[in-house]
Amino acid sequence: MNVFDSVWAWFTNPENWSGYDSIPVRLVEHLGYSALAIACALLIAFPLGAILGHLHRGQALVLTIANLIRALPTLGLLTLLVILAGIGLMPPMVALVVLAIPPILVNTYEGVRFVNAGVVDAAKGVGLRGPAILFRVELPVALPIIMLGIRLAAIQVVSSATIAAYVGLGGLGRFIFDGLGRQDFAQMAGGSVIVALLAIVTEIVFILIAVLATSPGVRGRERFRFSPLSRKKVMP
């Protein structure tokens, strides 16, 4: 039996679709870990990025923190936490939250910080104060960039939530690590295909949310900015 046939056989085996370690159960576990991690990362990174960006402070701090965190290997952080704190939900959650913080923090900060100064001045001119400027002007204008950061974070978290299974938890990583242990390639490949599909679906869902959440005015401006007529005259 070749590779494709064995993976197909794994997918179509009814045993894999019911019971405590079936595909639907693992999928729900995987989505649960991912949603919890993204929610925690949002709670930490979004207010921090928005406030610092609004105050135009701490650019070096934000970029340094984000780069330092990016340099940390997720697998290393996870295994260290397991040794220090034992097996449980906490180590993979911390590892995933740490992974999701940099893109949300940097994009929220930069989105808010680099809102056109003229727009902010106009808001001040019509009498808006600090928090109102942040909530009613800066955040809506920055929304496409912030949503891009959340999307990148979500994709990384959904991809990396597989490693929760490495330290004994559930999720779609179970298929990969159990398959690895039993030398069952069909199971490993089947699990991998589901994770890959889930990541692509996540990307599409977040693109749709971003489009729907963005104010039509901001969207229109983006479209105008990216296709100025003058560019068509001289092309390389």
Next chain:
Amino acid sequence: MLDTAWIWRNLPKIWDLLVQHAVLSYVPVVVGLLIALPVGIACVRWRWCYPIALAASSAFFAIPSLALFVLLLPYTGLTAATAIIPLTLYTASLLLRNIVDGIRSTDDSVRQAAAAMGYRPMRRLVSIELPIATPLILGGLRVAAVANISMVSVASVIGVASLGDLFIDGTQRFFATPIIVGIVLTAVLALITDLVLVSVQRVLTPWGQTRRSK
């Protein structure tokens, strides 16, 4: 918590893993750049290419590295190629957007000035548009290099040697020292690589134009 005797005993092994880790991280960056440059240039030249290439690369970028490692196993086995191929494609996907945005960021007046001075499209690309795009491309390279360095360790899970071996070793023996050594070395490798790329950018763009990358 840190067993220094273990570190001294295993210094040669740790060094081997570090070298292997660096190779698995750097080769994809170089090959990825070599793939993304012509594709990016083609996407600027023929506009209809770009949406297709962008959709393909962002779909690709979403696929988890562990999944790709597993799916490549039957073809490439436990060789370096199993780790290098996915990371190369990630790097190329990441760079494509920066290359296209970078080339397009050339001001129209600059392009017209070049055309007026008799620059043909090819020469304009090489001596004007690519240098102007350099800061953005190098910004992408920095992100890709650091991302690769922290992703390579996952390859150890399926059996391709890297600093990730230290994490697995530490977990199996419930011993923190190898894990701490692995984390520190991975982070140091990432920071040194980033510093080197920043210096490269300084050398390549002496006019000091610091365009920020996202």
